[in-house]
Amino acid sequence: xxxxxxxxxxxxxxxxxxxxxxxxxxxxxxxxxxxxxxxxxxxxxxxxxxxxxxxxxxxxxxxxxxxxxxxxxxxxxxxxxxxxxxxxxxxxxxxxxxxxxxxxxxxxxxxxxxxxxxxxxxxxxxxxxxxxxxxxxxxxxxxxxxxxxxxxxxxxxxxxxxxxxxxxxxxxxxxxxxxxxxxxxxxxxxxxxxxxxxxxxxxxxxxxxxxxxxxx
Numbered sequence: 001x002x003x004x005x006x007x008x009x010x011x012x013x014x015x016x017x018x019x020x021x022x023x024x025x026x027x028x029x030x031x032x033x034x035x036x037x038x039x040x041x042x043x044x045x046x047x048x049x050x051x052x053x054x055x056x057x058x059x060x061x062x063x064x065x066x067x068x069x070x071x072x073x074x075x076x077x078x079x080x081x082x083x084x085x086x087x088x089x090x091x092x093x094x095x096x097x098x099x100x101x102x103x104x105x106x107x108x109x110x111x112x113x114x115x116x117x118x119x120x121x122x123x124x125x126x127x128x129x130x131x132x133x134x135x136x137x138x139x140x141x142x143x144x145x146x147x148x149x150x151x152x153x154x155x156x157x158x159x160x161x162x163x164x165x166x167x168x169x170x171x172x173x174x175x176x177x178x179x180x181x182x183x184x185x186x187x188x189x190x191x192x193x194x195x196x197x198x199x200x201x202x203x204x205x206x207x208x209x210x211x212x213x214x215x216x
Contacts, residue, residue: 044198046179046187056173058156058204064215069115069149072215076117076145076152079214080107083207084119084143093126096206100124102138115147125161125203127195137163139200143207154211156204161196173200 042048049056064072082088084105091098104122111117121141128135140160146153159173175181177197182189189197 060154062152073147075215117145119143125199137161
C-alpha cells in the first residue's frame with residue numbers, strides 16, 4: 001500500500017506543478033487564471049465576437065500613417081509569407097506568439113495592384129499540454145488584407161475547428177463561440193465553449209498585433 005501511494009504521488013506531483021506553471025504563464029499572457037473568464041474579463045464577454053449576416057467575422061483597420069500603399073503591401077506580404085508557411089512553427093505553446101501551422105496553411109492570393117492579400121490559416125490551437133496530456137484542436141480560417149495608402153483593413157472569417165479527441169469533431173465558429181452559443185441565461189460562459197472563444201479571440205488579437213508590428 002505504501003508503494004502504491006508513493007507511485008501515485010509520483011504521478012500527481014508533476015501534474016500539479018504543470019497546472020501551477022500553466023496558470024502562471026496564462027495569467028502573464030491574459031491576466032486570467034484559466035480559460036474560463038469571470039464576469040470582469042471584458043475581452044471575452046458579450047459583444048466581443050462580432051457577426052455579419054449570421055457569420056463570425058472579425059475586422060479591424062490598422063493605421064499606418066505616412067506610408068504608401070506599395071510600402072505597406074511589401075511589409076504585409078512579407079509578414080503573411082512567414083506567418084502562413086505550411087508546416088512551420090514559432091515559440092512555445094503557452095506564449096502569445098506561438099503558432100504551429102499544418103500543411104494547409106498558405107498565402108492563397110496576393111495582388112499588388114489591387115492591394116489585396118488572402119491567407120489560409122491552418123494551425124494547432126492548444127488549450128493545455130503536458131507530458132501525458134494535450135488538449136487541442138486544429139483551427140482553419142481566412143485572413144483578408146485590403147491595403148491602401150496609410151492603412152490596412154484586416155478581416156478574419158470562415159473559422160472552423162476540428163477537435164481531436166477520442167473521435168474527431170468538426171465545428172464552426174458560429175456553432176461554438178458566438179454570444180448565443182457561449183452564454184447561459186445568467187450571462188456566464190459555458191465551460192465547454194469558453195476555451196474555444198478565448199483562444200480564438202486571442203488568436204485574432206495576436207495576428208493583428210504581429211501585422212501591426214511588421215508594418216512599423
